[in-house]
Amino acid sequence: MVVGAGIAGTALAAAMAGSRHEVVVLEQAPDPSPVGAGVVLTPNAVRPLRRLGLGPALERVAVAVAARDVLRYDDDLLLGSTPQDGVHAQRHGAPNLALLRADLHAALLAAAGPGAVRGGHYVTDLLESSDGVSVRCADGRSVHGDVAIGADGANSLIRSLVNTDRYRPARRVLYRGLAPAERAPALLREPRVRVWSGSDRYIAAYPVAAGRRVAFTATVPAGARDPGSWTARGRVADLLSAFQGWSATARELFSAAEWVGMWGVHDHGPVPVWSRGRVALLGDAAHPTLPFFAQPANQAVEDAVALAAHLRGATSLEAGAALERYALRRRERTERLRKVNEEILAAVRAGGDHSPEAWTRMAAEAENAHGDWIYGHDPEDEGPGGADGARR
Incomplete structure (x- = not known):
C-alpha cells in the first residue's frame, strides 16, 4: 500500500508495474491530480523513467532545456549560462526536460496501470502486525497489505506516526x-x-x-x-x-x-526514522528537499525506483528487511544532497554579499562541484543487484 498519489507515490506504482506484487495507491482526493505547475526533470530521473517506458510520453509534452540562464534581477542582463543540452546531455545520458506536473503525473498513472490508484481514501492511522499492516481511513474503511509506504508529502501523516514530528511554521x-x-x-x-x-x-x-x-x-x-x-x-x-x-x-x-x-x-531537518518494520517513507515525506539543482521531484523519482528495486524480489517475510536496506542507502544520498543545499543557502544568506554576480558565481561553482554525482547517479544501482548494493 502507498499512501499518497503525488509524483512519488505514482512513480513507485509505475516502477512496480509488471512485478509479481500488487500495488495499491490510496489518495484522499476523490479524483487524484497533481498540485503545482511546472517541473524540470534532470538526467538522474529521465534515464530511469525512460527505462520504465515513459520516454515517448514525456517527449510529446516536454521541452528539452537548452540552458539555464541567470539574469540580473532588475534589467535581465545575462550574468551566466549553464548549457543543458549537447555535451551536458551526452555526459549524463539524457536531457533536462521541462513539463507540466499534470503531464508527468498522467504518464506515471498510465504506466502504473488501471486501478492502481484508489481515490477518496483519507488515511488517518495505521496498525502494524507480524504479518502485515492495516491502514484506517476517515470513513471507517480499512485496507490491509504487506507493507505501507508513506508518500504523503512534506506534512506527512505517516512520518508523524513513525517519528516524533513537530509542526514548524513555514519560513x-x-x-x-x-x-x-x-x-x-x-x-x-x-x-x-x-x-x-x-x-x-x-x-x-x-x-x-x-x-x-x-x-x-x-x-x-x-x-x-x-x-x-x-x-x-x-x-x-x-x-x-x-x-x-x-x-x-x-x-x-x-x-x-x-x-x-x-x-x-517548511523547514524540516533530517527525518530520524525512514523505516520501521513494514512501514517506510518516500519522497518529501522522508526528505523535504530545497529546490537547488531542481531536485525535489527528481529525488522522489529516485526514491521510487530504488525502493522498487528492493521490493520486486522480496517476499512478505523479507519485506521489512528490504525497506530497511532501501532506507539506509537512500538516506546516504539524500543527506549528502541536503548538506550541499544547506551550504548553498548559507552562502546566499551570509555576509551581506547578495549581488547577482556573487550568486551567479556561487551557482556555477556548485554546478561544477556537484553536477556529476547528482545528475549521473542511477537509483537502480542502490538495489540488491546494482553497483552500490554489490559494493556494500
Whole structure:
C-alpha cells in the first residue's frame, strides 16, 4: 500500500508495474491530480523513467532545456549560462526536460496501470502486525497489505506516526504559476530556464506543455497572511508587490498568469526514522528537499525506483528487511544532497554579499562541484543487484 498519489507515490506504482506484487495507491482526493505547475526533470530521473517506458510520453509534452540562464534581477542582463543540452546531455545520458506536473503525473498513472490508484481514501492511522499492516481511513474503511509506504508529502501523516514530528511554521512562501505562451514575454518562450535572484527571493521561468505555456516559480519570505484565503488575482497582485523594482519581463509574466498556487516551504531537518518494520517513507515525506539543482521531484523519482528495486524480489517475510536496506542507502544520498543545499543557502544568506554576480558565481561553482554525482547517479544501482548494493 502507498499512501499518497503525488509524483512519488505514482512513480513507485509505475516502477512496480509488471512485478509479481500488487500495488495499491490510496489518495484522499476523490479524483487524484497533481498540485503545482511546472517541473524540470534532470538526467538522474529521465534515464530511469525512460527505462520504465515513459520516454515517448514525456517527449510529446516536454521541452528539452537548452540552458539555464541567470539574469540580473532588475534589467535581465545575462550574468551566466549553464548549457543543458549537447555535451551536458551526452555526459549524463539524457536531457533536462521541462513539463507540466499534470503531464508527468498522467504518464506515471498510465504506466502504473488501471486501478492502481484508489481515490477518496483519507488515511488517518495505521496498525502494524507480524504479518502485515492495516491502514484506517476517515470513513471507517480499512485496507490491509504487506507493507505501507508513506508518500504523503512534506506534512506527512505517516512520518508523524513513525517519528516524533513537530509542526514548524513555514519560513518561506513558494508560488507556482502558469501563463499561456502567447501572452508571455517572447524571451521566456525559448527552451531555456531563466533565473532571477535577489538577497531573499528568487524567480525561475521556463516553457512547458510542448511550448504552449510558460511555468514560473517564485519564493519570498513567509508573511502573516493565510495563503488559503487568497484568490488567484490576489496572488498575482501580491507577487507584483513582492517583486517591485524587479525585471519587467518577470512582472509581465506574473500579470499574464492564468493560474497561481501558493504553499509554505517548511523547514524540516533530517527525518530520524525512514523505516520501521513494514512501514517506510518516500519522497518529501522522508526528505523535504530545497529546490537547488531542481531536485525535489527528481529525488522522489529516485526514491521510487530504488525502493522498487528492493521490493520486486522480496517476499512478505523479507519485506521489512528490504525497506530497511532501501532506507539506509537512500538516506546516504539524500543527506549528502541536503548538506550541499544547506551550504548553498548559507552562502546566499551570509555576509551581506547578495549581488547577482556573487550568486551567479556561487551557482556555477556548485554546478561544477556537484553536477556529476547528482545528475549521473542511477537509483537502480542502490538495489540488491546494482553497483552500490554489490559494493556494500
